Amino acid sequence: MTWFKKKEALLDEKAGDALWSKCNACQEIIYKKELERNLHVCPKCSYHFPIPAQKRLAIVTDEDSFEELDRVLSPLDPISFRDLKRYADRLHEAQQKTGLKDAFITGRATIHGSPAMIGVFEFNFLGGSLGSVVGEKIARMVEKAVDEKIGAIIFSSSGGARMQEGILSLMQMAKTSAALSILKKERLPYISVLTDPTLGGVTASFGMLGDIILAEPRAMIGFAGPRVIKETIKADLPAGFQRAEYLLQHGMIDFIIERRKLKATLGKLLALLYH
């Protein structure tokens, strides 16, 4: 208890940010270096922290196999949106923070030798929200998968559709789902990996359309956010509601995969589906 308090105090001070992280699930204070060594998985409760897109790629793809696609796509501000801040400013800040043009990276890679088109969300870019660039990149990567007769894998981590692009964001759900219908028709596999958190329009389109759907342990996955549901039904939510384990129990996903086994499992799945 005292040690815990001491660590808590460490975190509260400014040095905390650089050296220590707090687990979103069990609140444990973890030394950042240790967390990184552990693939950003809490050593105490095995909660899987959101990780930057580049790290995800490094974890799952064969070394030097990833060739990025459509890097040049960048967002516009189609409805000149402004809430408390201008969308244009939010975009600029997110681009500075992440070094990316938008919230999604796509490319071709191999996983234990099996080729696939891969798409990864960057949650740090406006909460991994689905806007026009993300939708376009997904449509292109899926169409390219069809051209090259290989499968597709998408790692989701997103708060949902990007409100700042209005109706055009909603339409990305239809656009990406339509693209996946062609992959399906061509009998090419699509694997969806849901990571913490995956919500809203992302879950309700390509997120839940995988031939195989995997989720990381304890990932929050749903359509409506838990706060909205709680306010609507005016009652407490069941224990573990909208967590990966809960979805598995309700038949919504195929299985839960620990990060350290992710690459090997994806490699096996691709090999089994290809040959």
Add this chain to the structure above:
Amino acid sequence: MVRHYLDFEKPLMDLEREYEELQRFAPRNDTKVSARIEWLEKRIAKVREEIHAQLNPWQRTQLSRHIDRPHTLDYIQLIFDDFIELHGDRGFMDDPAMVGGLARLDGEAVVVVGHQKGRDVKEMGYRNFGMPHPEGYRKALRIMELGARFKKPIITMIDTPGAYPGVGAEERGQAEAIARNLMEMATFPVPIVAVVIGEGGSGGALAIGVGNRILMLENAIYSVITPEGCAAILWRDGTKSSLAAEAMKMTATDLLSLGVIDEIIPEPVGGAHRNYQRAAATVKAAIVRHLEELRDFSEETILSDRYQRFRRMGAFREE
């Protein structure tokens, strides 16, 4: 008839009450009275036009949700013949927030599905305010698949605040149900015409909205999230809905200029609820015209037309 007035319609209320009272109770042959009636008629028409010529997005939102507004079953009754309603998702239950079935449109067999809201307290509860559970989307899909298999055009009517944020809806996979509809609708080799008749709320609306043509009534709205939801998240203040409605560009005019819809269907002055027959006749004429255009398309063209329609949507730059 008890009329429901929205805040911005209040200038009409006294005029219309007086008009109706005079019509009903005043002596017919009194020239003073008939002069007054005549004046009131003109005045009402003028005030109504003034109000409706400059509606802001929040006022349109209110109109799109007007309690007297015609709902899917009203339009079905006025537009189609031989409507036979079908029920159930064959998995869990029948969702009254989504209706659909087979019908004839000017003699041609078609499939029609749509969200259904209620008009009184009891029916609103029964219809869950037009917010489907997963079973609603699955029922809609099942009925639309009949259209695809038996080669009947599909007409959908969109009118929902959105998917229902509840525990059961999540447990039974509403995200999966919506996603599946989006993917499957992209593969139906028959013409699909979607009409936003009231509220087009988010994924719950889009789940029956993947059409070759998307039409929208003049006072309908279509958005990625409700203005209330958007305000609560981005302004951290649910009462800023009118600002959010403005910012999200969710009116028919906005959507036409963004290339998301094909046509705005005009409503009777004052809104569709002021004249069901006329509103329905205009909606019908628009549906018939678009189906006529799609009739000569081959199956392949129907599919690629729909695919390209959504494939084009989005705003980005390639540098």
